[in-house]
Amino acid sequence: MQVDFYHLTTPLDRVLPRIAERVVQTGGRLLIVAEPEAQRVALDRLLWSYAPESFLPHAHIGAGNDAAQPVLIASDVTTANAARNVAIVDGRWRDAALDFERVFHVFDEEAIREARLAWKTLGDRDGVERRYWRQNDAGRWEQAA
Template identity: 75%
Template sequence: MKVDFYHLTVTPLERALPQIAEKVLASGGRLLIVSESEAQRAALDRLLWTYTPESFLPHAQAGAGDDAAQPVLIAPAPEPANAARNVAIVDGVWRDAALGFDRAFHFFDEDRIVEARAAWRELGDQGAVERRYWKQNDSGRWEQAA
């Protein structure tokens, strides 16, 4: 199981998340996006339709239709009704339920850095978890720091 920690310092979630989602879909995978915040889920729903003029990411919010058919599903909890094996935690709150996926993307900013560090340490004690920490350089490019 892989967990990628993405420390948002230069690029906001609204630019980083669609890039990850595109890569997951391009590889033939499905993605579950998790946030407790109803407002954040609604904003991400709008974003994924319009983030670039030339494309969109097929998706839905959990409970809005046929969840099982959605390549990308936005939900309040890490319950993959779309059979996703990839989960993106976008509200900065780590959930151990993400360990049931093949890969987790944990996005956090400065407001959640203490919690992210605690999750990093806890996951380090689990031998079946491969952790990677990504930070942004001054130009906004992602670099693996750990």
């Protein structure tokens, strides 16, 4: 299993839609996890409006046929849409994410301490590949570890 740590220096709005698009384009499903309700509402709006020419089917957990949703927004880790990819976007690591094939752990400066602890803890686990991504001066993602 793979855990990708994404250290944000730009708004989440510029990162998450691209991750979701790539997962869905390859036939995968994605669970997006954010505990604060206001953040989940904002994510829903973002996925509808991030680009005029785009359409990324998604829903909030419990809003209707969860199992049919390619992208599902939830407050905690769940397998309701049979996703094998999970994006934790509120900066709070959850060990339940280790049941997925790929984890996108997205965090900003406010959550860096917790992200470092998760990085260290996961380094001691068998079968977990960790990668750390940061943005360069041009805003492009580079693998740093």
